[in-house]
Amino acid sequence: xxxxxxxxxxxxxxxxxxxxxxxxxxxxxxxxxxxxxxxxxxxxxxxxxxxxxxxxxxxxxxxxxxxxxxxxxxxxxxxxxxxxxxxxxxxxxxxxxxxxxxxxxxxxxxxxx
Amino acid sequence: xxxxxxxxxxxxxxxxxxxxxxxxxxxxxxxxxxxxxxxxxxxxxxxxxxxxxxxxxxxxxxxxxxxxxxxxxxxxxxxxxxxxxxxxxxxxxxxxxxxxxxxxxxxxxxxxxxxxx
Numbered sequence: 001x002x003x004x005x006x007x008x009x010x011x012x013x014x015x016x017x018x019x020x021x022x023x024x025x026x027x028x029x030x031x032x033x034x035x036x037x038x039x040x041x042x043x044x045x046x047x048x049x050x051x052x053x054x055x056x057x058x059x060x061x062x063x064x065x066x067x068x069x070x071x072x073x074x075x076x077x078x079x080x081x082x083x084x085x086x087x088x089x090x091x092x093x094x095x096x097x098x099x100x101x102x103x104x105x106x107x108x109x110x111x112x113x
Numbered sequence: 114x115x116x117x118x119x120x121x122x123x124x125x126x127x128x129x130x131x132x133x134x135x136x137x138x139x140x141x142x143x144x145x146x147x148x149x150x151x152x153x154x155x156x157x158x159x160x161x162x163x164x165x166x167x168x169x170x171x172x173x174x175x176x177x178x179x180x181x182x183x184x185x186x187x188x189x190x191x192x193x194x195x196x197x198x199x200x201x202x203x204x205x206x207x208x209x210x211x212x213x214x215x216x217x218x219x220x221x222x223x224x225x226x227x228x229x230x
Contacts, residue, residue, distance in 0.1 A: 034218060043117070043204055043221035044156075090156065100146065100169060101219055103156040 002027040004093050006104035013081045013111055021076040021107045023091030033074040034092040034101065035065055044090060050074060061085070081111045119205050119222035126229055131193040134225045137186055138207030146219060147180055147190050148204040156204075162188065195229045202226050 003026045013019045025031055032051050036044040048059025055067040065076045074091060088108050092101040118137040126132050138145050146161040160170040165182045173180070177196070182188040192199055206219040 036221075041223075043223045044206075046218040046220070049218055100158055100161050102158065103148075105155045 002031070002093055002095060002102050004091050004102055004104035006089075006091055006107045008107050009105075010108045010110060013109070015083050015111050015113050016080050019078050019081045019085070019109065019111070021089050021091075021109060023074045023076065023104060025072050025074060025091075025093045027093055027095060029095055032094045033065075033067060034094070035059065035063070035074075035076050036090045036092060036103075038088040038090065038106075040087075047076070047089075081109075083111050083113055085109060086111045117205055117207050117220050117222035119203075119225050121225060122223065124225060124227045126195055126227070128196055128229055129194045130229075131191065132195045132199075132227060132229075134190040134203050134205075134227070136188045136190070136205030136222060138188070138205070139209075139220055140186065142207035142209045142220075143185075144208045144210065144219070145182060145188050146206040146208075147188070148206065148221075150202045150204060150224070151200075159190070192227075195227075197229045200227055200229050 005024045007022055011021055034049045035047040037047055038044050047063050048057050048065055050057045050067045058064045063078050065074055067074050086109055088106050090106050091104040094101050120135045143164050147159040149157045149159055157172055159172045160180045161168055162182045178192055180190045202224045204221050204224045206221045208219040
């Protein structure tokens with residue numbers, strides 16, 4: 001069965017510093033990988049996805065993620081964090097022929113001024 | 114497009130009552146998903162539809178839950194009878210299959226916060 005793990009419940013970083021939010025996955029076959037962000041009392045917003053091709057994917061708001069097949073990871077990164085990036089981040093996976101997303105448990109990102 | 118529209122935004126009901134959550138997907142999208150979010154269990158996929166047909170309802174917790182999609186622009190999730198443990202935020206999402214790009218991102222509604230007392 002496919003699954004997604006986000007090992008950190010919370011990530012704290014100072015504004016202006018780089019940030020990383022970790023995600024690992026377990027699937028049989030080729031995964032489609034996604035990152036979503038959720039602000040308080042809001043639905044999830046799409047940030048970026050990996051389908052195929054270049055392992056480094058660039059997305060919204062300056063975020064990027066690197067697909068690493070050997071480590072089965074898809075970590076979210078940003079070179080310089082903003083206070084407004086503080087939110088709940090979800091990694092998700094879907095399989096080739098299925099369009100359903102399986103989400104990780106979420107990581108709360110707190111960027112302090 | 115206004116995005117995925119869910120109603121109501123908040124619902125408070127008494128245990129045993131019937132609850133109906135509504136969703137209008139983005140026009141033209143052919144996939145519709147219902148998710149439930151709780152602190153304990155995170156985001157769980159309940160059911161999803163393709164072209165109005167239920168494809169996978171393995172996440173529906175009990176027979177008390179049912180979902181329908183009578184047409185491409187409307188879906189409902191019904192809980193009858195409701196119980197306090199059903200309290201959660203319920204999200205609807207829709208997506209469009211992109212044949213040449215494989216998986217596509219899902220667009221989420223703002224959710225319905227259900228409280229069963």
